[in-house]
Amino acid sequence: MRRFTIAGIFSLALVGVANAQFFDxxxxxxxxxxxxxxxxxxxxxxxxxxxxxxxxxxxxxxxxDYTLTxxxxxxxxxxxxxxxxxLFITTFMGWKGGDDNRWYCFLxxxxxVLAHAGTNVARWDGxxxxxxxxxxxxxxxxxxxxxxxxxxLMAPGDLSPPTNVAFRYTEQEAWxxxxxxxxxxxxxxxxxxxxxxxxxxAEGGTTYYExxxxxxxxxxxxxxxxxxxWQLDAVAGEDGSGLPFAMWYEDGExxxxxxxxxxxGTPGGRxxxxxxxxxxxxxxxxxxxxxxxxxxxxxxxxxESSTWGKIKDSF
Numbered sequence: 001m002r003r004f005t006i007a008g009i010f011s012l013a014l015v016g017v018a019n020a021q022f023f024d025x026x027x028x029x030x031x032x033x034x035x036x037x038x039x040x041x042x043x044x045x046x047x048x049x050x051x052x053x054x055x056x057x058x059x060x061x062x063x064x065d066y067t068l069t070x071x072x073x074x075x076x077x078x079x080x081x082x083x084x085x086x087l088f089i090t091t092f093m094g095w096k097g098g099d100d101n102r103w104y105c106f107l108x109x110x111x112x113v114l115a116h117a118g119t120n121v122a123r124w125d126g127x128x129x130x131x132x133x134x135x136x137x138x139x140x141x142x143x144x145x146x147x148x149x150x151x152x153l154m155a156p157g158d159l160s161p162p163t164n165v166a167f168r169y170t171e172q173e174a175w176x177x178x179x180x181x182x183x184x185x186x187x188x189x190x191x192x193x194x195x196x197x198x199x200x201x202a203e204g205g206t207t208y209y210e211x212x213x214x215x216x217x218x219x220x221x222x223x224x225x226x227x228x229x230w231q232l233d234a235v236a237g238e239d240g241s242g243l244p245f246a247m248w249y250e251d252g253e254x255x256x257x258x259x260x261x262x263x264x265g266t267p268g269g270r271x272x273x274x275x276x277x278x279x280x281x282x283x284x285x286x287x288x289x290x291x292x293x294x295x296x297x298x299x300x301x302x303x304e305s306s307t308w309g310k311i312k313d314s315f
Contacts, residue, residue: 021283022139025244030279032287034074039275039289040066041093041243042297043236047100047212054187054208056106062092063298068275076248076272076281086112087251089273095243095291097233103133103245107209114190114201115252119160121153122168126199126252128155129209130168132286134244135217135230140284145169147219147227149286151246152179156188156207158197164188165211174223178216183224186211215243236291246286249273 029036042062044050050058068091075081087109094104107129117126130153134140138148151168165186167179177183188209195201217230235241251271275287 023137025137025139025285025288026277026279026283028288029277031277031285032280033072033275033277035072036277037072038242039068039072039093039245039287040297041095041103041289041291042066043292043294044094044096044100044104045294047096047102047104050104050212052185052187052210052212054189054210056092056108056208056210059092059106062094066292066297067092070273073247073249073273073275074277076274076276078278079271082251082271087271087273089249091247093245093289095232095236097231097236101215101229101232102212103215103243104212105131105210107247109207109209109249110204111207111251112204113253114195114198114205114207116155116157116195116197116199116201117252118199119158121155121159121164121166123155124250126155126250127207128153128250128252130154130248130250131211132168132246133213133215134246134286135215135235137241137244137285137288140286142169142284144171147221150178150216150219152184152186152211152213154186154188154209154211156190156196172221172223174221174226175219177223177225178219182214184211184213232291236293238290238292238296240291242288242290244286244288245275246280247273247275 025031032039045061070089073089089107089109092106096102111127115126117123130151132149132151134149136148140149152165153168154165156164165179165184167175169175188207190196191206195205215230215232216224216227218227220226235243251273253270274281280287
């Protein structure tokens, strides 16, 4: 059954006390990361020119002023931030409406220690990435999950089963399809390549993620093929309502680190980084991004020679 909901038509009597938290997102200042500013996704000029291969050479059109940097993330548990030399994440986010209706991302994580912690994509003790969408701004539901919020797990390495991306929730068997092509296209690579399958690579390195996801309005029990696509054009523009999304980056840091402080009170070394602000975390909402159209940002006309290092140095 189609599950479109316009929050304004509900009264508290219809929603009930138990569900009063839904369709009631926090204010921007407490919703988006550490700064409370808008995040941005830029309209992709030509989706056919983007190859999902975890290489950034086809993102030269992206205006670097809209790069999402580590300074705008925060730790989900408000643990101390690592030094920039320890972990630094930079992200490009894009979108395309029309027949495409996809969310595009390219993320680079430079880490002084790579901790891969086994062969499971859901390896919360090692480096991994979790991303999610909540197009209707419903609010996150878990145990059991609903079809409003959709999340994926991603990790590098030789994993078993042999997939580096999976849809997180398993309440419905058909939902697993949303973790597969063509619904999601994802690639991850590690530099140096020798660190790809290493449980621990103390010399550090860089992990690159790239993905595109077909955005659904609500995932029906029968899976994405039975679900309606969310029309991104309808929420795009400087005055549009935008797209709620979230990212969580798990920084493993090795076998002796933890999320808890050390005995001497210093940080334990591990972090659960997120784009969500404090109230979004506590009330289970996602961060949100404006979807800027071509003409609302400065798009490069060709692949530029600027590197990720130069972009990072500008922040």
